[in-house]
Amino acid sequence: MGEHALLSASSSHRWLNCPPSARLEEGFADSANDYAAEGTAAHALAEHKLREFLKLSSKRPVSRYDSQELEDYTDAYVAYACELISEAYLRSNDPITLVEQRLDFSHYVPEGFGTGDLVIVADGILDVVDLKYGKGIMVSAEHNPQMMLYALGALALFDNLYDIQKVRMTICQPRLDNISIFELPLDKLLIWAETELKPKALLAMKGEGEFVCGEHCRFCRARATCRTRAERNLELAKLDFKPPALLTDDEIAEVLSRAEDLARWSADVWEYAQSEAISGRKKWPGYKVVEGRSNRKYSDEAVVAETLLAAGQYSENTIYNRKLIGITDMEKLLGKKQFNELLDSFIVKPPGKQTLVVASDKRQEWNSAVADFT
Ligand code: SF4
Incomplete structure (x- = not known):
């Protein structure tokens, strides 16, 4: 794994919303998972393919994730990236193209740096492209601070040499067929950097500012034990119901609107407490670790088959x-x-099982009348 900045671009959405989270997270191990390793493998392969396209020296990486799927999805990203590069050559005679470029944005964010998967400068436009190999959450480039930080890092490389007027930030997420593009005039990016980014980054570096809960808590390493998040969720749970004996429809809707956050928070606390207990680091009053249920299994399937066939009856x-x-x-x-x-x-x-979701969910509402006739 490479070096990691305290105020990383990938966690910027969190520390911009909750500046003290960056320092609080320092006390927790970074549990890099298998998805992250798969993403690293995809980036290495995509980089190799792009470098080949640009006729730069490169050696094909090998990883345990090598598969036709990895091949196809990195091809899809590279095809898109090559299109952007070709377009840049149409606009300008001497575009600059950088692949997997270290981008330093420490002039706005103390010690801040990241890696741009593809950076192109041509004819007043700075393109910053990010490959996202995950497929869990569709990521938008719109006002995405990670992309804006990369753009600021790229600008620092070129600004004095090229007359850049506009930045175009693109997220390419091939496994979800997602290409998200966000364009910003340079002056707007710089105003954001000075007025919002810089002050928040300084607070975050010092571990100051206000703890603020929100959907950005989801991947915070302190999410299970953060007091602010706990207080906010316990506050959510306090519904002040009055008679009659049964809840009204409006009250049930109110419970539903809070239930998702509460369920996620309690699952985070449970998961943390369980892993601490299993590792032996903690013993929680009133709880113990036991062995879960397990199923019988063959110790050696080949020997079992041989034994049965040799018995002659099967x-x-x-x-x-x-x-x-x-x-x-x-x-x-x-x-x-x-x-x-x-x-x-x-x-x-086949049609999926009906499920209740929030009204803003992108799926079309299920129509029971239509379903009855089909
Ligand atoms: S859990 Fe949420 S509120 Fe607590 S530190 Fe992390 S981001 Fe901030």
Whole structure:
């Protein structure tokens, strides 16, 4: 893993909203997970492909995530990046293109730096492109502080040499077919940097400012034990109901609006407490660690099969259960293109189980009247 800034670009959404979170998080280990490692592998492969396109020396990386799927999705990102580079050559004779460039924005954020996956300068436009390999959450480039920090870092490299007037920030998330673009005139970016970014970064560096809860708490390393978050959630739980004996529809709607945050917070606290207890670091009063339920399993499947066949009463057909691998694994094996060519007409999507969600959810509302007639 590479070095990591306290006020990193990737956590900027959090420390801009809750400046003291950066220092508070220092006390917690960074649990880099398998998804992060897969993202690193995707970036390395994408970088290699882009460098080849630009005729720069490069060696193809090898990783345990190598698969047709990784190949296809990095190809999709690289195809988009190459299009941007080609466009830049149409606009200007001498565009500058940088791949996996270290970007230093420490003139606004103490010790701040990050890596830009692709930076292009051509004809007054600065392009900053970020590959996001995750597929859990669709990420928007709109006023995305991580992208704005990268843009400030890139500007520091070129501003004196090129007459940049506009920055264009693009997030490419190939596994969700998401290309999100946000353009900002240079002066607006600089005003934000001076008036909002700089003061908040100084507060965050000193561990000062106000703790503020919000959706940015979700990936905060202090999320399970943060007092402000606990107080806010316990406050949410205090609903002041009056008679009659049964809750009204409005009161139930009020409970629903708070339940999601409360459930997420209590799950975070539970997960933290459980992992501390299992590791032996903590013993919580009134709780103990036990062994969970487990199922019997064969110690050696090949030997079991041999034993049964040797017994003479059983055939392979009776002892084996042949099954196709699942759709996600099949798509990984074949790659998206071949999967679609060979299997598209054999994939069906049965209607999902109805579920209650917030009105702002992007899915279309389920219509029980239509469903009754189909
Ligand atoms: S959990 Fe939320 S409120 Fe607490 S420090 Fe982290 S971001 Fe701030």
